[in-house]
Amino acid sequence: MTAGTCRLAVPLIGVFVSPGSLRSLLQQAPGGDFQALCGGGSGDDPLLYFFSLDDVDFDRQQIRGAYYHREKGSWKRGSFPFPGVVYFRNDAPPQRAEAFRCLLDHLNRRQAQAVNYFFGLNKWEVHRLLEGDPFLRGHLPATVCCRRDGALLESMLDRYGAVYLKACLGSRGRQVVKVLRSSDRLYEFSHCQGGLKRGRVRREQLAREVRHFFQDREYIIQQAVELMTFDGGPVDLRAEVQRNGRGELELVGIPVRVGHKQAPITTHARSFPFEDFFGAALHFEPAFLERLREEIVCLVQRIYCLIESRYGPCGELGIDLALDKDRRLWFIECNSRSARVSLAKAYGQDALHRSFLNALAYARHLSRMGSGLEF
Ligand SMILES: Nc1ncnc2c1ncn2[C@@H]1O[C@H](COP(=O)(O)OP(=O)(O)O)[C@@H](O)[C@H]1O
Ligand SMILES: [Mg+2]
Numbered sequence: 565m566t567a568g569t570c571r572l573a574v575p576l577i578g579v580f581v582s583p584g585s586l587r588s589l590l591q592q593a594p595g596g597d598f599q600a601l602c603g604g605g606s607g608d609d610p611l612l613y614f615f616s617l618d619d620v621d622f623d624r625q626q627i628r629g630a631y632y633h634r635e636k637g638s639w640k641r642g643s644f645p646f647p648g649v650v651y652f653r654n655d656a657p658p659q660r661a662e663a664f665r666c667l668l669d670h671l672n673r674r675q676a677q678a679v680n681y682f683f684g685l686n687k688w689e690v691h692r693l694l695e696g697d698p699f700l701r702g703h704l705p706a707t708v709c710c711r712r713d714g715a716l717l718e719s720m721l722d723r724y725g726a727v728y729l730k731a732c733l734g735s736r737g738r739q740v741v742k743v744l745r746s747s748d749r750l751y752e753f754s755h756c757q758g759g760l761k762r763g764r765v766r767r768e769q770l771a772r773e774v775r776h777f778f779q780d781r782e783y784i785i786q787q788a789v790e791l792m793t794f795d796g797g798p799v800d801l802r803a804e805v806q807r808n809g810r811g812e813l814e815l816v817g818i819p820v821r822v823g824h825k826q827a828p829i830t831t832h833a834r835s836f837p838f839e840d841f842f843g844a845a846l847h848f849e850p851a852f853l854e855r856l857r858e859e860i861v862c863l864v865q866r867i868y869c870l871i872e873s874r875y876g877p878c879g880e881l882g883i884d885l886a887l888d889k890d891r892r893l894w895f896i897e898c899n900s901r902s903a904r905v906s907l908a909k910a911y912g913q914d915a916l917h918r919s920f921l922n923a924l925a926y927a928r929h930l931s932r933m934g935s936g937l938e939f
Pocket of ligand 1: 799
């Protein structure tokens with residue numbers, strides 16, 4: 565298969581992944597989720613290919629990616645023109661920022677479209693955006709932004725007793741520290757960088773720990789919501805929201821995540837379907853559960869539309885929410901590229917496939933509509 569002036573009636577979709585993910589595809593590692601994306605292509609005429617930054621040849625204006633050969637049932641290398649629609653599954657490594665920018669410029673010049681955002685959402689910016697909406701304001705934990713400002717941490721602890729410190733640009737719980745005041749002079753902190761770490765320290769040492777943890781990165785300090793717990797672990801929710809092939813919003817699932825005992829975060833822990841967890845396990849009354857679901861739908865729709873009004877149209881968002889001990893609903897954060905680990909754990913492979921098929925259908929919708937995000 566060669567690149568060239570080939571024009572396809574249907575959009576050529578490029579799935580941007582890390583070099584490691586591409587390697588494992590070509591080693592034919594089991595990748596049920598990826599294969600679900602390949603529904604439309606067959607044989608030597610694929611609709612869709614995968615590529616990483618390593619595979620882009622800017623001089624020749626082609627990409628040597630990987631595609632799924634359905635007759636052979638295996639992944640092959642192939643050369644492709646630049647895609648008409650791109651689906652970003654992984655981040656570009658920070659040390660390759662320049663090459664990534666170059667790729668985006670190429671895509672822009674070709675008026676390519678994007679299924680989802682190629683950038684992570686800044687937690688502080690998103691907080692400021694949502695705060696402007698009177699309905700959403702009531703669901704936001706109090707938040708301030710800072711860089712190396714010890715006084716702000718003190719005043720937030722005075723007011724709330726426990727807070728979360730989170731890098732503005734972080735994900736998967738790697739840049740999150742929980743701090744609480746355990747007595748007049750002692751503070752407890754915990755984070756999950758390199759396994760669960762906990763400590764009890766005096767104020768000066770806490771300031772040093774925080775500086776060491778965030779270095780020069782900007783971070784927010786946020787009121788800790790008193791999360792519901794289950795089996796001693798914190799509980800929160802991930803609403804997986806997508807636009808479907810008609811461009812309408814769909815709530816694909818609401819996995820409930822239960823973190824490890826004593827852990828400050830729920831990331832990559834156990835997950836359960838919303839209805840099973842609150843209905844069968846916690847015995848919430850059906851009427852309350854129904855109302856809660858409606859409240860979640862209303863909240864995530866509003867968040868989704870506000871995010872789009874600021875950053876442009878997008879095909880999917882993973883929205884983290886939490887219920888506190890009084891069953892009040894809170895917004896925690898918004899993810900532009902969900903790995904959908906919790907969705908798969910809670911709702912199984914079928915839901916995962918459905919979500920990938922939604923992404924594909926939205927890609928086709930975008931190319932029909934001829935409008936989308938600028939790179
Ligand atoms: N304000 C908060 N109150 C209670 N728990 C929180 C708060 N902020 C974050 N968490 C917990 O930490 C986890 C990770 O924080 P999050 O903001 O989602 O950052 P990340 O981008 O790393 O996923 C959340 O899923 C939740 O379990
Ligand atoms: Mg999160």
